[in-house]
Amino acid sequence: MKIIMLGAPGAGKGTQAKMIAEKYQIPHISTGDIFRANIKNGTQLGMEAKKYMDQGLLVPDELTVKILLDRVAQEDCKNGYVLDGFPRTIPQAEVLDKALAGLGEAIDYAINVDVPDENIVRRMSGRRACLSCGATYHVEHIPPRQEGVCDHCGQALVLRDDDKPETVQNRLKVYHEQTQPLIDFYTAKGVLRTVDGTVDMKDVFEAIVSILK
Ligand code: ADP
Ligand code: ADP
Ligand code: ZN
Numbered sequence: 001m002k003i004i005m006l007g008a009p010g011a012g013k014g015t016q017a018k019m020i021a022e023k024y025q026i027p028h029i030s031t032g033d034i035f036r037a038n039i040k041n042g043t044q045l046g047m048e049a050k051k052y053m054d055q056g057l058l059v060p061d062e063l064t065v066k067i068l069l070d071r072v073a074q075e076d077c078k079n080g081y082v083l084d085g086f087p088r089t090i091p092q093a094e095v096l097d098k099a100l101a102g103l104g105e106a107i108d109y110a111i112n113v114d115v116p117d118e119n120i121v122r123r124m125s126g127r128r129a130c131l132s133c134g135a136t137y138h139v140e141h142i143p144p145r146q147e148g149v150c151d152h153c154g155q156a157l158v159l160r161d162d163d164k165p166e167t168v169q170n171r172l173k174v175y176h177e178q179t180q181p182l183i184d185f186y187t188a189k190g191v192l193r194t195v196d197g198t199v200d201m202k203d204v205f206e207a208i209v210s211i212l213k
Helices: 011-025 033-038 046-055 063-074 091-103 117-126 163-178 181-188 201-212
Strands: 002-006 028-029 081-084 110-116 126-128 134-137 192-196
Touching: 002 011, 002 181, 011 028, 011 081, 011 110, 011 201, 028 033, 028 063, 033 046, 033 063, 046 063, 063 163, 091 181, 110 181, 110 201, 117 126, 117 163, 163 181, 181 192, 192 201
Parallel strands: 002 081, 002 110, 028 081, 110 192
Antiparallel strands: 126 134
16 A cells, blocks of 8 residues: 655654554554754765755755665565655655556545644644654643653654744745645546644544544
8 A cells, every 4th residue: 555644744643643652553654754864974975964954945856766766666565555655746646656657556545634824833842753763742732651762763852853843834834835836746546645743633533434444
């Protein structure tokens, strides 16, 4: 099963993608996590990506597409995957579509996690991320067992630089301009499904599972 998560930054794509990955035993692939791992390790790619990420802008398609296509070509992806944060532009979606068509494959579902902008800024300022394992928490809604510490790996949790309110506003603008058109793109392909992302994360997941059945 090949699934794409769509939605504004902070809509809960990552939270849901991790639960989908666990339930259906497929890899969770987040281009944001891949970029952050590269930044942490000081790679060339990481340094290039950081320039854009810090401003709330998208990393150029040329860089992003290659990373994603390499990743989905790996052995663990042969039974499917859940993509979180890719595609984010129409050209990215077209490249993915062509690559899959070349293999006689296609995306099965594009799940649109719908959350209005008003809720987003509040959510992002409460998000805490583990840069070691990619886990995310929310100080009010989804707190870790011990404040400031990752439940999974014990590393310190941080407020991402790009989750500060000024940058979040930019990211929302970029989302509406460049990513939202993907809703029409996948609607036209007949694979778009929308879920209400404002309810409790367990209820969002239940709605997704009933779609994937
Ligand atoms: P969120 O879902 O909270 O917006 P991500 O971790 O998915 O955050 O992405 C963080 C940043 O990484 C984005 O703001 C963007 O700069 C960059 N990025 C991630 N995925 C892509 C992509 N597919 N295309 C371009 N830039 C990306
Ligand atoms: P995205 O990957 O779309 O950027 P995340 O999954 O990282 O979004 O979620 C953004 C923030 O909102 C995180 O702090 C997360 O813990 C929290 N969150 C996720 N789902 C919900 C929900 N249904 N209700 C309240 N908060 C949520
Ligand atoms: Zn962790």
